[in-house]
Amino acid sequence: MTKKNNTPQYKIDGFRGIFIYLFGLSGIINILALTGAFYMMQIYDRALTSGSISTLVALSILAIGLYLFQGFFDIIRSQILIRLGARLDVELSPLAHKVVIEMPRYGYSTSEAMERGRDVDTLRGFLASQGPIALFDLPWMPIYLIFVWLLHPMLGMLTVGGAAVMALLTIVAEVLTRRHSQSMVKASVARNSIVDSNARNSEVLHAMGITQRAVERFETANRRHLECQTTTSDIGGTLSGLSKVMRMMLQSAILGLGAYLAIRGDLSAGSIIASSIVTARALAPVDQAIAHWKGVVGARRSHNRLTETLAVLNDTSRHVELPTPHExxxxxxxxxxxxxxxxxxxxxxxxxxxxxxxxxxxxxxxxxxxxxxxxxxxxxxxxxxxxxxxxxxxxxxxxxxxxxxxxxxxxxxxxxxxxxxxxxxxxxxxxxxxxxxxxxxxxxxxxxxxxxxxxxxxxxxxxxxxxxxxxxxxxxxxxxxxxxxxxxxxxxxxxxxxxxxxxxxxxxxxxxxxxxxxxxxxxxxxxxxxxxxxxxxxxxxxxxxxxxxxxxxxxxxxxxxxxxxxxxxxxxxxxxx
The missing domain is CATH 3.40.50.300 (P-loop containing nucleotide triphosphate hydrolases)
Structure with a gap:
């Protein structure tokens, strides 16, 4: 569509302030997520060694309180994301539908135009999923890496190495998924175009006896779409499986290395458990991000398309109301x-x-x-x-x-x-x-x-x-x-x-x-x-x-x-x- 030199009626960037708030809230949640590690360290290194029941009870009450706070903030974050998706839908759907109406005038097919309406659904669905939560948690990984490093540098180096491998898997997921995802979108548009054409010409197809041929054309396009979808899903599933295996292997490696250090007297028993818990927590966002990377790519593509297409809408707010035409x-x-x-x-x-x-x-x-x-x-x-x-x-x-x-x-x-x-x-x-x-x-x-x-x-x-x-x-x-x-x-x-x-x-x-x-x-x-x-x-x-x-x-x-x-x-x- 031809761009016009005027300001769009709405910008998706209007949500930036809410995202900054959610980022800060995610920081609080990730700090509170260290509760389990600290609790296990205190249980093994203080309560068990001292045999004090009162210490155990106090630590447990404190841990329960911190867990409740973490859960409370987690619920708030989830509800904000859901309502953010609903607000986005309310504000963008009318504009996206206007684009759906306008696009055929510029030579786009009905199916291509309808994709803009589906883009809003894609963004809303993504915000209500676990994908955004994983992305908000990813930047806070250094908290856990520093914690493990403070327990022992060797544990820190092992965790950083594992995190680097997981990050590499994320990059591979991005590259492969993006390329095949574009092919899947094209195949989907082609399939939907045939569906739309067949529906609009149903009388002709029946009267001229070409219904079966129309079904065969749809079958060919649908098969191509399924092939692209299967390939994309295979990539996501394979990388997700690898990330889970890597996370479990790293968690076991941390336990093994911790036990070795404990035998040498360089690490306490509580620190072994704490390092395993924190390592698992540190890599969980990467694991979730890879599992939901298909949704991340789809949401980003929808965001970019909406930003581009909304930019071509006429801004009538500055128009001067002209007199009734009569000449x-x-x-x-x-x-x-x-x-x-x-x-x-x-x-x-x-x-x-x-x-x-x-x-x-x-x-x-x-x-x-x-x-x-x-x-x-x-x-x-x-x-x-x-x-x-x-x-x-x-x-x-x-x-x-x-x-x-x-x-x-x-x-x-x-x-x-x-x-x-x-x-x-x-x-x-x-x-x-x-x-x-x-x-x-x-x-x-x-x-x-x-x-x-x-x-x-x-x-x-x-x-x-x-x-x-x-x-x-x-x-x-x-x-x-x-x-x-x-x-x-x-x-x-x-x-x-x-x-x-x-x-x-x-x-x-x-x-x-x-x-x-x-x-x-x-x-x-x-x-x-x-x-x-x-x-x-x-x-x-x-x-x-x-x-x-x-x-x-x-x-x-x-x-x-x-x-x-x-x-x-x-x-x-x-x-x-």
Missing amino acids: SLTIDNITTVAPTTGAVLLSEVSLRLNAGQALGLIGPSGGGKTTLARSMLGIWPVLRGSVRIDGADLGQWTESFFHQHVGYLPQDVALMDGTIADNISRFAELPDARKIIRAAKNAGIHEMIVHLRDGYQTELGPHGTSLSAGQRQRIALARALYGDPFLIVLDEPNSNLDAEGEEALTRVIAKVRERGGIVVIVAHRPSALQAVDMVGLVQNGRLVAFGPKDEIVQPTKIRPLVVDKTATPNLRAMPAE
Whole structure:
């Protein structure tokens, strides 16, 4: 996604203060973790040698108190991490979902976009796991190493050597897991893309008998994903097993060396037990970190992706609220490229429409009409040039401008899961019933809606598939008309309409013009041009003709238009003979 020079609405670095607090809390916990070692030293070296029951009881009470404090702080740390994950989800999920919505405009697949939503889940799950606890404990390992060294330098050297080997295993886990983890993510995206495509095209797959082939494609992608996942898990499991073996061997080696030193009189019996306990505690965070390293790598990858993608969100906090548009739409020498390939789809297009005008865009399929319509609304950002409404570039208008003053009917009609009223009102928090009904009447669909069992409260379900294509298109047209927007862009608005629907569309365009709005229509069927006064011929990515309808379209009987593909800017669209 193309970065913009503005400040993101939220930064993950906002949690830095909490992490510093947790780091300090981890220091207290790790100091209290020495309780067991000190207790064993005092039991073996003081209570047993003196035979004092009171000393044993006092030491035990003190140890119990310190253990309770350690457990209390450990619970606090765990609960803070869980709530930190929940807070992160609350604050980041809406922004991540906005990225999910925006990414397809830049050529990303739906599966790639959905990964950003899953990144928030990954971070929340990681914070609730043992992974962060291991990472917070790792920096405090020197406390234990110093303790063992003070007991005897030879024990300290052995513990440091073991810690170095464990650290090396951690580095190996990082290198190997990161490389295979990237492959697993790519394989997961590829698999999910096939799942999404198969689900969206289920009718075609069934009708054309290619369901089995679709399943085979999924099976191939799923097998690749499983191979990558198995490899990654094997690496993590192998290194985790090695770390456990190393930790047990080192703990036994400490006991053996301690016994040797005790036999020589250089170490007490209590120190042998204490050194074994402390060594195990010192290496436990490394062991846990290796076991959870797959989660560490995944969380870091999710953090980096969220940081990068959130940085491209528009910061509208500094936008000045501009007056309600009422004058013009100006397209100034724009060039638009395909988000996925970078191929130039539209080149050096300029035009101007004033309030009360309606433009019909005609031309051959693939000529650039839909691209021009998308560029007008900023759906596909322009590479060069500008789109201005009342003289202000689209980037100067807030999101509320598009909600209130723009209507759009896409070529592929998509209704959202909700009621008819929800869809027409664009899911407004406080929908205006009068505006909903007026938009439905203008689209010529009010009578159809009220004859449904639940009327405007009829649930459409996913994609509105319970309705016919024509009904969905007219509801989408009503949605575009809701609130009497200033600019209305309709891409093939009559592709699924009957004669009655086309008459309603013609009336809609006339009414918008009468109230001073601007309408842009992408059309293949000439009946959609009856109420427009301006026509533009888009061919090979260029606006080769633009002007009053009577000058661009020959005033003959309305017939399907055939465009001469060798046309120059002075040639007209000619009716079929």
